[in-house]
Each structure stands twice: as C-alpha cells, then as structure tokens.
Amino acid sequence: xxxxxxxxxxxxxxxxxxxxxxxxxxxxxxxxxxxxxxxxxxxxxxxxxxxxxxxxxxxxxxxxxxxxxxxxxxxxxxxxxxxxxxxxxxxxxxxxxxxxxxxxxxxxxxxxxxxxxxxxxxxxxxxxxxxxxxxxxxxxxxxxxxxxxx
Amino acid sequence: xxxxxxxxxxxxxxxxxxxxxxxxxxxxxxxxxxxxxxxxxxxxxxxxxxxxxxxxxxxxxxxxxxxxxxxxxxxxxxxxxxxxxxxxxxxxxxxxxxxxxxxxxxxxxxxxxxxxxxxxxxxxxxxxxxxxxxxxxxxxxxxxxxxxxx
DNA sequence: AAAGATAATTGAATATTATTCGAAAATTAA
DNA sequence: TTAATTTTCGAATAATATTCAATTATCTTT
Numbered sequence: 552x553x554x555x556x557x558x559x560x561x562x563x564x565x566x567x568x569x570x571x572x573x574x575x576x577x578x579x580x581x582x583x584x585x586x587x588x589x590x591x592x593x594x595x596x597x598x599x600x601x602x603x604x605x606x607x608x609x610x611x612x613x614x615x616x617x618x619x620x621x622x623x624x625x626x627x628x629x630x631x632x633x634x635x636x637x638x639x640x641x642x643x644x645x646x647x648x649x650x651x652x653x654x655x656x657x658x659x660x661x662x663x664x665x666x667x668x669x670x671x672x673x674x675x676x677x678x679x680x681x682x683x684x685x686x687x688x689x690x691x692x693x694x695x696x697x698x699x700x701x
Numbered sequence: 702x703x704x705x706x707x708x709x710x711x712x713x714x715x716x717x718x719x720x721x722x723x724x725x726x727x728x729x730x731x732x733x734x735x736x737x738x739x740x741x742x743x744x745x746x747x748x749x750x751x752x753x754x755x756x757x758x759x760x761x762x763x764x765x766x767x768x769x770x771x772x773x774x775x776x777x778x779x780x781x782x783x784x785x786x787x788x789x790x791x792x793x794x795x796x797x798x799x800x801x802x803x804x805x806x807x808x809x810x811x812x813x814x815x816x817x818x819x820x821x822x823x824x825x826x827x828x829x830x831x832x833x834x835x836x837x838x839x840x841x842x843x844x845x846x847x848x849x850x851x
Numbered sequence: 852a853a854a855g856a857t858a859a860t861t862g863a864a865t866a867t868t869a870t871t872c873g874a875a876a877a878t879t880a881a
Numbered sequence: 882t883t884a885a886t887t888t889t890c891g892a893a894t895a896a897t898a899t900t901c902a903a904t905t906a907t908c909t910t911t
Contacts, residue, residue: 555739558729560748565847567725568718568752573897575717579708582861587899589705589859598710598760601848602718603753610748616798618768618807620837632843639844646809646846648766648839657768657837659796659809687770687807689798693782694789696796696846697715698751723868732890737870739888852911859906868897878887 560604560611561642568602605698613643613661615668618687619676620654627680631655634680643671654685710754710761711792718752755848763793763811765818768837769826770804777830781805784830793821804835 570590576583593599608614623631631649635656639647645659662668668686676684692700720740726733743749758764773781781799785806789797795809812818818836826834842850 555729555731555736556743559725559736559739559743562725562728563720563749563752567721567728569721569898570713570754571717571719571897572899575709575712578712578717579705581705583898584862584900585860586705586709588861589709591899592859593706593709596760598757599713599754600757600845600850601755602713603755603846603848604720604749605751605753605846607748607750610746618798618800632841635841635843639849644844647843648768648837649841649843650768651838651840652835654837657839685802687798687800687802687804689800689807691782691785691799693785693797693799694794695750696753696755698753699789700750719869721868722870733869734871734890735888738890741870742888855908855910857906857908860904862901862903864899864901866897866899868895870893870895872891872893874890876887876889878885880885881883 560606563604564606565603566601568604570602605696607700608661608692608695612663615662615664616689616692617660617668618689619656619658619660619672620685620687621656621658621676621681622653622683623655624680624682628655634678637678638676641671641675643667710756713754714756715753716751718754720752755846757850758811758842758845762813765812765814766839766842767810767818768839769806769808769810769822770835770837771806771808771826771831772803772833773805774830774832778805784828787828788826791821791825793817 572583572586576586635647635649638644643660643662645661648657650657662671722733722736726736785797785799788794793810793812795811798807800807
C-alpha cells in the first residue's frame with residue numbers, strides 16, 4: 552500500500568490549501584465574487600503568506616513540543632539572522648524569532664518524543680555561536696496557531 | 702465601502718480554508734480521488750484540527766509579537782489549565798502552553814504595537830493566580846507556523 | 852466643485868475542482 | 882484459506898472558483 556499520509560502531512564503543514572470562498576460568502580452574507588476580489592487583494596499585497604493545515608501534533612508523531620531559548624556568543628550579536636536562518640531550515644522547527652533580552656533566539660520545536668528532542672538538541676543545535684540553551688517543555692498545548700485544542 | 706478585510710482576516714486566521722486536492726494530486730502524482738480519501742481519513746481521525754491562513758502579521762496590524770513567560774501562584778499549581786483556558790480565549794493570543802520549569806504558562810501574543818501590548822499585559826493578564834510575567838519581544842520573525850518569511 | 856482616474860462591487864457565464872459512487876485490489880483478521 | 886475491512890482509483894456528478902464586463906464608489910488633481 553502506498554503511504555501517502557507522510558507526504559500529505561508534509562505538504563499541508565505549510566501550504567497546499569486555499570480559502571473556501573463560497574463558505575465565507577455565506578457566513579459574511581456577501582457575494583462570492585466580492586470575497587474573491589478581496590482575497591486576491593490580500594494575496595497580491597502579500598498579507599497572506601500561505602494557507603495550511605493545523606494538526607493535532609500528537610497524532611502525526613510530533614507530540615513533543617518545546618520552546619527553545621537560545622543565548623548567542625557576543626561575536627554573533629551582529630547577525631543573529633545567520634544562525635536563525637540556519638535553524639529555520641529544519642522541519643522540526645515551527646518558528647524562529649530574534650528577540651530582546653537574555654535569549655537572542657526563541658524557537659518552537661516539535662518532535663516525536665523526548666529521545667527525538669535530545670537528538671535534535673545534541674546534534675543539531677550546538678553550532679558555533681550558540682552559548683546556552685534553555686528548553687521549556689510543553690506538558691499540554693491549549694492553543695496553537697490561533698486554533699484552540701479540544 | 703464595505704470593509705470586508707477585517708472580517709475576512711478574522712475568519713481565515715483559524716479556519717475557512719480547505720486543501721487543494723488537485724494541486725496535491727499533481728505534485729504527488731497520485732489520483733485525486735485517492736488523495737481525497739486520505740485527506741478525509743486524516744480529518745475523521747481528527748489529526749487535522751483546521752485549515753487556515755498564515756499572515757504577514759505586520760500587514761494586518763499585528764506586527765508586535767512576544768513570548769510571554771508566566772509564573773503562577775503556588776495555589777494555582779493544581780490546575781494551570783484554568784488560567785490557560787482563560788488566556789486562550791483572547792484573539793491576541795496565538796498559542797498557550799502549559800510548561801515545565803519556572804514558567805508554568807508560555808504564551809505567544811500578537812498585537813499592533815508596544816502600546817497595545819502594554820494594554821494587553823496591564824489590563825488582561827494580571828488576574829489572580831499570576832505571580833510574574835517575563836516578556837520576550839520579537840525583533841524579527843524568521844519563521845512562523847512552519848512558514849518561512851521573506 | 853467638477854472631471855478624470857483608480858479601486859471596489861457584483862451578476863452571469865465559464866472553467867476547475869471537489870465529491871460521490873461503484874468496483875477492484877490490497878491488507879488485515881480469523 | 883477465507884472472510885472482513887481498508888485502500889485505491891476511474892467515471893459521472895455536484896459544487897466551487899474564476900473570468901469578464903458593467904456599474905458604483907472612492908480618491909486625485911485642478
């Protein structure tokens with residue numbers, strides 16, 4: 552049997568979706584052509600970056616979620632974006648922010664379990680420029696990507 | 702003129718989208734009916750919570766983003782979910798996690814600017830049960846919701 | 852204020868796309 | 882091995898997005 556699921560999840564995680572114009576039109580009581588026009592405008596302005604799926608990550612083997620607070624070496628202060636860009640490339644990384652304060656980078660990371668996270672931190676993160684990492688492990692996700700769980 | 706944009710953004714932020722089966726079918730070189738079946742299966746299993754838009758938040762007046770680390774009072778340790786649930790209800794809150802360590806709650810918050818954030822923290826967060834809040838302000842978002850910026 | 856330019860709204864027609872259905876193949880259970 | 886269940890997939894249909902052209906509204910310039 553083909554296992555399409557993995558590929559499917561991979562695509563839907565960051566794209567390959569589209570707005571439901573007819574449903575929105577009904578909801579807002581406006582002609583669908585008007586909504587079509589307004590949606591295309593948002594897209595043209597690049598206010599919309601993507602249309603995507605939000606998952607119950609436990610069910611797609613990404614149940615272990617952490618916030619990763621990263622301190623950079625002083626010689627990296629100049630361009631935290633270098634390391635940020637590097638970390639953004641990993642599929643396990645949901646978000647990368649360059650922040651104020653003691654931790655110059657904040658990541659949100661999703662992996663299968665603690666072992667996978669250990670592997671992530673051990674092999675992937677300790678690149679030169681990173682001085683210290685604090686991991687805040689999520690026990691329970693109550694809201695994600697503006698979507699409330701349960 | 703109707704200002705549909707606000708309502709539109711509100712809906713697309715957490716739903717009212719759908720997968721593009723034909724496009725996925727072409728990409729994966731599979732019949733669209735097979736993909737349809739597999740997508741419906743994911744939905745039935747509730748592995749998919751929603752289909753939604755990801756925005757360039759600067760362009761929809763939510764350019765100010767922070768991570769909010771919250772310490773709870775000892776008498777709230779028993780059910781951090783009470784406060785979590787409460788905070789999850791705000792539109793400004795992208796995510797709520799119950800975490801290990803010094804901060805029992807971690808929020809991701811999006812508002813227009815620093816003033817709006819001050820208002821959020823001042824009026825909304827200081828509910829009984831919350832002892833301390835640390836705000837990590839994002840200077841630059843390099844990746845959000847699995848979508849890379851730029 | 853007026854005139855012209857630009858942007859937004861909308862219905863009708865068309866093009867795409869999702870969905871249903873049924874049959875066959877594959878997998879799993881007994 | 883057989884029976885039950887799940888998955889694949891083509892053909893037909895239903896639903897939806899998109900294009901187009903005309904009208905209305907808004908903004909700009911004088």
